[in-house]
Amino acid sequence: MPTQEHSRTAVVIEDDDDVRDLLHTVLTGSGFRVHTAPAGLAGVEMVRQLAPDVVTLDVGLTDIDGFEVATRIRRFSSTLIVMLTARTDPADEERGLDAGADRYLRKPFRAAELRRHIAEGLAAHA
Template sequence: MSLSDHSRTAVVIEDDDDVRDLLHTVLTGSGYRVHTAPAGLAGVEMVRRLMPDVVTLDVGLPDIDGFEVAQRIRRFSATFIVMLTARTDPSDEKRGFEAGADRYLRKPFRPAELRRHLKEGTAAAEV
């Protein structure tokens, strides 16, 4: 049995209910146990508690922004972070990577695109 056959964990940090539900559906369908947080601080604590394989992270959160969330997560975790945001400025993408994101996807995103990034990223982590 390979590592990918075991149940993997994902944390979704997203304040928009519809996007959070979509991410939950996509990740569950990809074999993840999914936990969600509607704000940054709660998300950081959830990641600290669960130590997930994957985190999807919105940039525009109600308490602290996704850049700060990524920086805080990177202090204690090497989890695969995918930033999902409507921000299109290249400087935001640069900030995302500097904060610790492994991937940066713009909304609206295609579920297949997210699945591809997760597959690529988690496969690299297993090597």
């Protein structure tokens, strides 16, 4: 009987092409099957269809902001949400966590830092 490797799934919701490509590379290198969405509404639908293990979510999206995306995802999913943003105001972090994000990571971030946040978050979800 053939063995099937269980592959974890990630959805990246990010409107910046370069950041989206970086996240794709980091997550693929960490063993995830990665799907990307350049906007919030498309990302919500992707999460609904794929039921990923983790979602990385930009706050500043072109259609609806990341806070609204997190709120919508939480209506149907308990997936790990790592919010990524350049915003430094502590009120934004509180708003992100209140909207449903599990982790809040400020840009610029290091790949190792993102991997650590994801590993810790997934362990806490287990």
